Amino acid sequence: MENYGPYDPTLDYAPGPATKEVAAGSDCIRPWKPLHMSRRNFLRSVVCSGTVIAGAGYLFSAATPSRADARAVERLVSLTVNGRVRRLEVPPNETLATTLRYRLGLTGTKIGCNQAECGACTVMADGTTIYSCSTLTHRVRGKEIVTVEGVASADGTLHPVQQAFVEEIAPQCGFCTPGQVVAAVALLNVNPKPTVEEARMALSGNVCRCGAYDHYLRGTMKAAERI
């Protein structure tokens, strides 16, 4: 084989187990030289180590809770998901995407960005598309939630949108697909004969990194012809 392949960080590791188990990370600390503490470097150090920016965007991004809130008492909520009434204990700060994915096992709804940018978590609430990663479950009490799992018929027959997406090979990696399906179905539910422009607007909240927009659009228009 010629020298072929991408950056493979695993090649920098020797085979076999870790040489020894070390407590408390003491062994990881290599010798270091203190930085010359000029005023400039001191300021840099302060800024760089500050806790101004959190290192990670976590699950509860819609309303980052204080720790006290996080352990708030879970409250009973009644949700209608894909036609079934589900009664659940859900803390007040839990997002709908978390409830669907981690409590109801509906993993078709994806979390792509946790911050209402990408649309992979799109579901319908009373027919309207919402980003479930940025909607608190308690906000949709009593509403009819439809996820990608609830789009096909009970007997497994694909929805015309799903069928058309298959025919047009609309998905590539497929991670944004559940959101695209829900967005297209929600459009056709209220506007069965959309114009191309209307369809583009309806799908514009769903990012596809593979760039399969052309195929999703064709699929949506094809499904509209069959509804």
Next chain:
Amino acid sequence: MTYKLIGKDFTPPDLEAKVTGAAKYAEDFRADGMAHVKIFGSRMPHGQVKNIDISEAEKVPGFLAALLPGEVKQPGPAGLPILTGTATYFGQPILAIAAETEQAAADAVAAVKVDMELLPFVVDPLESLKPGGPDALVGGNIASRGIDFQSVKWTGKDFAMVGEGELPRGAAVVEWGFGDVEAGFAGSAVVIEESMVHATNAHQAMEPRSAAAYWENGKCHVWGSTQSTSFAHPGLARLIGIELSDLVLVAEYCGGGFGGKATAYPLMALPALMSKKLSGRPCLLRVSRVEEYDNGMARAGFQGWMKLGFAEDGKLLAADMFMVQDLGPTSGFRDYNNVGNASSIVYQPAAMRFRAVPVLTNTTPKGAQRGPGENQAANMVEPLFDKAARELGIDRLAIRRINAPGNGGANATYGPKQGPVTSAYLKEALDKGAEVFNWAERSANAGARSGSKVRGYGIGQAYHSAGANGFDGLVRITPDGILHVHSGVGNLGTYSYASTSRVVAEALGYDWDRVVIERGGTRKHIPWNLGQFGSNTNFTMTRSNYVAAMDAAMKLKEIAAAEFGGSPDEYKLENERVVKAGDSSTGLSFAEAAQKAIKMGGKYAGHELPEDIHEMTRASATAVAGSGLVGVAKDNLPKEGTVPALAAGFIEVDVDVETGKVEILDYVGAADCGTVIHPTGLAAQVRGGAVMGFGLATTERHIYDPAYARPNARTFYLSKPPTILDVPVKLDWAAVDQPDPQNPMGMKGIGEPLQGAASAALINAISDALGGHLFNRTPVTTDMVLNAAEDRPQSHRPLATNTV
């Protein structure tokens, strides 16, 4: 050649699961008692951990365990650690905590106190090369695969000798060339000399690199997100520190990789290591989008200088290039070499000198991203061809045609050694694209103004090597007559795992609905396959599948000969039967032959295996031995030369000179990918590559605050991938469809250059609308367009990186 399956559309078997939500990605698997893992990311771009205090974290209800850097394997110099005590970029994992819930894990991470000492840091490669400049790692600022970790500083003279805005060119770490470059320049009618910057940008796969794992009976089970199944397996075993046979990897779907998940990567091993600490309890690491920006790889950036000499007719006589690569904090990927290699094949210069310095920076790790180096080359070089065409007074298509390799590539050469290529039809791709686009007529409208909008046209070209060899194929016919193709290539979304499996069905004459593709993890008994990256799958996998199919075909004939007498070559395959030539009534169905194979045992049923196959293939073939007729072989077919994937793009834009907005009106992408194996799949790649290219050209880039090395583009809207509203309603495509002679059915890969052709075309079209203004900076952002339109100076210094 007429095929039954090749060149025909089909429905890949995993599509339905994708549209119904049934497809399981790494974070979609659940196990009883699954614990949640969170990482503590460095708040410094380069810092030494002095103390880790987890005493408060342990008090958080639900806390289970903390994993510290000293407990995990550490890589060699300039490697990418799983957890580190010396952080070299912002957000780098220092420790991980497992807890009963994700919230508890997050709370515990927030309660950890890490004392760190700030070390010198750098985000601009040129700053690091200055005399006394900071090194991104302790002890050095240069590293690359095959290049020793070292510190290189240029002299003050190196920096002083160049003009304003020109790239300083001190000692190079990499240098190669061919021909007499100076003579080439001396004989040139036009010489173009420019310095330029190409930004780094995140892969931005929709699925962050989440992973989950558990241990059972000494074996480690991992659910991971990777482009490659077989190829990721040994590396992941190495990270976890176990034998290949003790690792079960499940990777059924990958929510986008683009090179960022090409192999195994350190974060994929983290849940497994945490799980081990928890006595095998299942652990899930859900990686957030922000963590993905910090740790999810990025395309390497460049500060570059190029001098190109052209003859009167546009022929490239000499090319001299100097590339300073922004490598990130690890040995990263050799994008720099690909800049030189791509330029050598796309433009076929008579003489060339290439120099490069890969420089470490305290920025997010850089891996290969779709056309790594090749697509940056397209964005940097293609505009210079437009400038040359304008100065020479020749058409922009003509200057590309005269240099492009075509006619099969008989005289085409590649790279430093000027070696041969297997086939090349870039000239034909240009012609085909120009015809579909109607370049000759439409490009005459360049500069037409309507209100505040000015029309522009552009062409782009790009290359990527498109195939390797030496991997194994494994196929099986079970006693029910069903063909099983075992594929370890991965499922990236190109559907080439399926289209390359069709080669087996084609070779054996199978109906497609009687074929099952065994894929999605090591439990499916997969052979040793190259990963799904590098535009290689179509070429590499069709070869390895073909040799396995040929092995199965030979065994079918031998079984028939044993049954009915005569020699195997008196038999042929027909309608899923192996029959005597000239007497179709004498023969066996494949189902009967499979039953006989089991009875005969030995090589027929996979009990005896070829000597030269990989240990992974051997283990998989052994596991399925006795279940049918087993075809297994290593791809020893002859291969000489580089396999080129080549693409050309044609674009029409309107540039609003009052707002800087660029509206893409039309695009045509033309591919040289050998025999077209799956037309709709190819169309999806041409279009998707173009969309990704539009983002690369105009909106996507990492930005690091130069004073504090904090990343400032960690959301989609700050490094915006195109949405459906940013692309034309219709994107057209074309293919040369000429077979590659070194692939049994003529296939080559194509995924990567489709992006570079589009991004370069778009950059050129924007310039065209602005009367040929040369930006020499990618991406061309809205305010750059506006500054150029209003003849104002740009707001960035000429060679500055991390500009807005």
